[in-house]
Amino acid sequence: MILAFLGSGALLAGLVMAVFSVLLSFWAGWSENRVMIQVGRRAFYATAAMILFASVLLETALLTHDFSLAYVTEHSDLSTPIALVAAAFYGGQEGSLLYWALILGLLGSASLLASAKLGLRQAAYAAGTMAAILSFFLVVLVLVASPFNLLQITPPDGLGLNPVLRDGGMLIHPPVVLAGFASFAIPFSFAAAALLAGRSDAAWIAHTRRFALVAWGLQSTGLVLGMWWAYHVLGWGGYWGWDPVENVALMPWLATTAYLHSSQVQERRGRLRGWNFGLVILAFLLVVFGTFIVRSGIVPSVHTFAVSAIGPWFLGFLGACLLFSVGLLALRAGGLKSHGEPAPAVSREGAFALQNVLLIGVVAVVMWGTILPLVSGMVGQERVVGAGYYEKAAGPLFAAILALMAAGPLVPWRRAGGPLWRSLRWPAAAFLIVLGVLFAAGVRSVPPLIGIPLAVAVASTVLYEYVRGAGRWRNAGGGRRRAVGLLARRRRRYGAYLAHLGLAVVVLGLAASHFWQQEKDVTLAPGQQVSVAGYTLTYAGSESRELADHTELVAAMKLGSQTLEPARATYAGLGGQSLTHVAISSSPIADVYVVLAGTNGDGSASFRVFVNPLVSWIWAGGAIIILGVVLGNAGALRSAAEPVGVRVPSPVGAS
Amino acid sequence: MTLIVATLLLFAAGPFVLWPLIRTPDEATDEAA
Numbered sequence: 001m002i003l004a005f006l007g008s009g010a011l012l013a014g015l016v017m018a019v020f021s022v023l024l025s026f027w028a029g030w031s032e033n034r035v036m037i038q039v040g041r042r043a044f045y046a047t048a049a050m051i052l053f054a055s056v057l058l059e060t061a062l063l064t065h066d067f068s069l070a071y072v073t074e075h076s077d078l079s080t081p082i083a084l085v086a087a088a089f090y091g092g093q094e095g096s097l098l099y100w101a102l103i104l105g106l107l108g109s110a111s112l113l114a115s116a117k118l119g120l121r122q123a124a125y126a127a128g129t130m131a132a133i134l135s136f137f138l139v140v141l142v143l144v145a146s147p148f149n150l151l152q153i154t155p156p157d158g159l160g161l162n163p164v165l166r167d168g169g170m171l172i173h174p175p176v177v178l179a180g181f182a183s184f185a186i187p188f189s190f191a192a193a194a195l196l197a198g199r200s201d202a203a204w205i206a207h208t209r210r211f212a213l214v215a216w217g218l219q220s221t222g223l224v225l226g227m228w229w230a231y232h233v234l235g236w237g238g239y240w241g242w243d244p245v246e247n248v249a250l251m252p253w254l255a256t257t258a259y260l261h262s263s264q265v266q267e268r269r270g271r272l273r274g275w276n277f278g279l280v281i282l283a284f285l286l287v288v289f290g291t292f293i294v295r296s297g298i299v300p301s302v303h304t305f306a307v308s309a310i311g312p313w314f315l316g317f318l319g320a321c322l323l324f325s326v327g328l329l330a331l332r333a334g335g336l337k338s339h340g341e342p343a344p345a346v347s348r349e350g351a352f353a354l355q356n357v358l359l360i361g362v363v364a365v366v367m368w369g370t371i372l373p374l375v376s377g378m379v380g381q382e383r384v385v386g387a388g389y390y391e392k393a394a395g396p397l398f399a400a401i402l403a404l405m406a407a408g409p410l411v412p413w414r415r416a417g418g419p420l421w422r423s424l425r426w427p428a429a430a431f432l433i434v435l436g437v438l439f440a441a442g443v444r445s446v447p448p449l450i451g452i453p454l455a456v457a458v459a460s461t462v463l464y465e466y467v468r469g470a471g472r473w474r475n476a477g478g479g480r481r482r483a484v485g486l487l488a489r490r491r492r493r494y495g496a497y498l499a500h501l502g503l504a505v506v507v508l509g510l511a512a513s514h515f516w517q518q519e520k521d522v523t524l525a526p527g528q529q530v531s532v533a534g535y536t537l538t539y540a541g542s543e544s545r546e547l548a549d550h551t552e553l554v555a556a557m558k559l560g561s562q563t564l565e566p567a568r569a570t571y572a573g574l575g576g577q578s579l580t581h582v583a584i585s586s587s588p589i590a591d592v593y594v595v596l597a598g599t600n601g602d603g604s605a606s607f608r609v610f611v612n613p614l615v616s617w618i619w620a621g622g623a624i625i626i627l628g629v630v631l632g633n634a635g636a637l638r639s640a641a642e643p644v645g646v647r648v649p650s651p652v653g654a655s
Numbered sequence: 656m657t658l659i660v661a662t663l664l665l666f667a668a669g670p671f672v673l674w675p676l677i678r679t680p681d682e683a684t685d686e687a688a
Contacts, residue, residue: 009660016665017672038675046668053664 001068007057007148011098014050015138017043021131029124029197037124041112044127047134048105055102058147059089068154071095071147077160079549079573087170088161093295093310094147096178101137103182104130111186111211118190118207125193133185136317145310160549163571163579169229177222177249181287183215184252187259188284191277195328200273200336205263208280210633212256212263215283217629219253224622235580235595237519237610239618242390244299247370248290251363255283258359261352268413269349274329274336275356281325286363288318299373344414351408358401365393391447399450402507405500406431406457409465423464430460448515455507462501469494495632502624509617513591516613521597523606533611535559535592542599549573552581555596555605559585566596566607591615 021043028036058071062085067073075088075095090099108130115123141147161170187208194204226246227239240246259279265272293299296311329336344350369385376383410423434453443449473486487494522530524539531537540556540563547569554567564583571577585592590613597606670677 005656005660008657009664012657012661013664013668016661017668020672035675039672042672042674046672049668050664 001066001150003057003061003066004069004148004150007054007061008142008146010050010054010057011138011141011146011148014047014054014101015135015142017050018047018131018135018138021047022128022135025124025128025131029121029128032121034120037120037127040124040131041127044105044112044131044134045109047131047138048102048109051098051102051105051134051138054148055089055098058095058098059086062086062088065158067156067158068150069147070149070151073151073155073158075158075161077158077549077573080160080166081548084161084166084170087165087174090174090178091161091165091170092147094141094145096174097137097141097145097310098147099175099178100182101134101141103179104134104137104185107179107183107186107211107214108134108189111190111207114210115190115207118193118203119197119199122190122193122197122199122204125196126189129189129192129196130185133189136313140310140313144313160571160573163550163569163577164233166549167229167233169225169233173222173225173229176218176225180215180219180222181249181252181291183211183218184256184284184287187212187215187256187280191280192325192328195277195332198332198335200277200332202267202270205266205276209260209263212259212280212283213629213633216253216256216260217626219249219256220622220625220629223249223253224619224625228619231615232582232584235582237517237593237595237608237612239513239615242369242387244370245294247366248286248293251290251366252283252286254359254363254366255279255286258356259283262356265349265352271349272353274333277329277336279356281329282363285318285321285325288314288321292318293370299370346411348408348411348413351404351411355401355404355408358397358404361397362394362401365390365397369393395447399454402451402454402458405503406454406461409461409497409500426464427457427461431457445515448511451507451511455504455511458504458507459501462497462504465497466494492632495628495630498628498631499625500628502621502626502628505617505621505624507621509614509619509621512614513612513618517610519608519610521606521608523600523604525602525604530607530609532592532609533590535590535611537564537592537594537609539605539607541603542596542605553596553599555599555607557583557594557607559592564592564594566594568596568598586616588616589613 021040024036024043025040027033028040060066061069061072062076063082065072065076065078065085071092071094072088075092076085080088088095090096112123112127112130115126118126190204190208190211194200194208223246226249230241231239256279259276262272262279263276266276292311292314295314298311369389373382373384406427407424410427431453434456435449438449438452469486469490473483476482476486518533520530520532524530526539526541529536529538536559538558540558542553542555545552545554550569550571550573552567552569554565557564557566562585564585566583567581568578569581580595583594590611593610593612595608595610597608599605
């Protein structure tokens with residue numbers, strides 16, 4: 001009980017401190033009062049400390065099974081493994097909001113500590129903006145969704161975590177994806193601060209880009225982990241269902257992908273100033289919008305977690321953020337005009353601009369698909385869209401983006417000349433060869449005939465760039481020291497290419513597993529076999545196993561020397577809820593994915609067997625993307641853009 | 656109880672937050688001079 005009072009007190013103190021930080025930071029920033037700016041910043045750090053204290057208290061309450069707290073009772077029980085009890089911290093509505101505030105507080109503090117090179121006023125406004133966002137979360141945590149609410153009677157045991165969440169994936173996917181969501185607020189705050197302070201030069205880009213990369217990296221990891229978890233847990237043979245929860249995680253990722261590319265145009269050529277502000281702001285607004293959509297329950301979703309009364313609060317917050325952002329952009333519109341001569345269409349700048357338009361096109365497609373039930377419900381009959389809509393509408397856009405990924409890195413800044421066509425012959429040849437091979441192999445479906453050759457073309461462009469880099473190194477005399485120097489100088493570029501290569505690998509995995517998945521429903525008696533796509537499985541029988549918090553009906557399927565054990569788990573303590581445990585035999589060529597549908601009185605069992613080609617490439621590609629981001633940016637104390645042309649820094653007001 | 660805890664925490668955080676405003680007598684004299 002004492003934990004509840006301490007936790008509530010910490011959240012209330014955090015709220016007071018956050019509001020203090022907002023007021024002081026904006027006032028001190030406006031009056032450029034150096035001392036008060038520091039006080040406002042310290043108030044932000046203190047807010048983060050209060051949230052950290054509250055988080056430690058909630059985790060302590062969970063681990064000590066303090067069922068006097070409603071949150072602990074609703075999301076854990078005595079039989080749940082201790083690691084999952086700890087994970088219940090972010091497994092429910094209130095706890096996930098606290099976790100969100102914690103990440104924002106900690107990353108926000110780190111971003112403020114790293115903002116020494118920004119102007120006083122800009123850093124103060126950033127602290128004020130972040131504190132304002134944090135204040136909103138603390139208001140919700142204090143008034144509407146406190147994880148420290150007490151029950152009138154303390155029960156002897158809790159209700160336990162939702163069975164679907166009782167999985168190792170619970171320990172990694174939700175914290176990463178929630179951290180990704182929370183971290184989009186940081187680039188937004190620095191963009192808003194730059195606009196408020198009237199500075200649109202490359203300094204804010206250099207600072208914001210690092211934290212946009214952190215957010216993008218976290219969100220990329222969260223998305224891949226979410227796909228991996230869905231694939232391993234849900235038992236439908238797929239990994240992406242275009243569910244609203246997935247869509248709202250994808251949209252800010254797409255907008256930030258666009259920003260990470262277009263920011264280079266401003267860094268190197270001083271153009272796309274207003275557009276870059278717009279993208280950072282859009283990514284954050286999409287996060288708030290997505291949170292509203294998911295948490296209010298206004299659109300149907302398979303993610304039933306966390307539907308509550310906080311929807312209107314997030315709607316209000318979204319409205320406030322939208323007004324603030326639009327007002328700010330309108331106020332500074334005059335100073336955001338680009339300087340320098342416009343680039344021709346066929347140039348690196350042109351490629352980035354087109355890629356941005358295509359990515360925002362995908363955002364629009366996903367957005368319409370997500371809100372259609374809501375909008376159509378308002379005007380009459382509710383309508384929903386399925387995977388076909390997204391594939392038909394976004395598929396061509398993704399194909400065009402892949403084509404740009406294959407050609408764009410080879411197009412020089414400012415203008416394209418003769419050498420461009422010579423460079424492009426490699427990805428073009430790779431495209432045509434793979435197209436020919438697929439056609440010869442009997443593939444006639446257009447999407448794989450376009451998607452797979454394009455992914456290979458992207459990979460060939462990356463390899464061409466690496467070979468070109470190696471050639472430069474050899475021409476310069478070779479040697480280990482020179483190689484390290486070259487890699488270090490251009491690490492951002494080579495890291496980005498590695499991320500491109502990872503995406504090409506992901507696309508190959510997505511395309512193969514999507515277009516050539518095979519599935520079969522069978523009922524087998526012990527000893528009987530089934531063959532799917534050349535893989536032969538033999539049913540060896542089933543048995544029941546008693547585990548700590550559930551019973552499992554386990555079937556044994558022989559696949560060569562391997563034994564796969566698909567199962568159905570039943571949780572008696574949760575009203576007999578049951579769910580399937582998938583058995584997967586994974587290899588670089590294909591996954592054999594077996595789902596136990598049920599057993600029959602005569603000893604036979606029913607299965608759904610999938611053979612999913614190249615699925616493991618998706619996870620491997622995701623890891624390569626993250627590796628590229630980390631290698632390309634680790635240790636980058638400041639922006640490492642290679643200068644091209646003259647950078648034109650200028651304050652917004654000067655036009 | 657919550658209010659008391661919040662007040663105590665704010666009181667405890669005070670010196671850290673207000674540190675830039677806190678001057679030793681020597682610093683205050685230097686500034687005045």
